[in-house]
Amino acid sequence: MISDAVFSMDGDLIDIPALLALCERYDALLLLDDAHGFGVLGPQGRGSLAQAGLTGATASRRVLYMATLGKAAGVAGAFVAGDAALIEWLLQKTRTYIFATAAPPLLASALGQEPAS
Secondary structure, rough: EEEEOOOOOOOOOOOHHHHHHHHHHHHHOEEOOOOOOOOOOHHHOOOOOHOOOHHHHOOOEEEEEEEEOOOOOOOOOOOEEHHHHHHHHHHOOHHHHHHOOOHHHHHHHHHHOOOOO
8 A cells, every 4th residue: 555644735644543454454565655744743753653653662564654855854865664674675676766866965065974076
């Protein structure tokens, strides 16, 4: 199952616990795009999963969580978080995408690192 966590046009939030219940029932994964929730919702802006209380021991291995760093975090890039086996699979199967989207040198400079020449 794939869904935005927050729909950008009107700010509607999905019912994450209900979607996870469906995923459990049908042995499915949930790809959750939190581009508009990360940095805004939940304690310390940790996003929609944190707002739903689904972190740490209550987190589900069925969730593949992704968000951009170019909105609330104010930098470039994005991240994907989830079960270690799923992340490893992504790393092995999406290498050309990973290497095609390297951080820009300006971001490295702003973070105090010298970009590779």
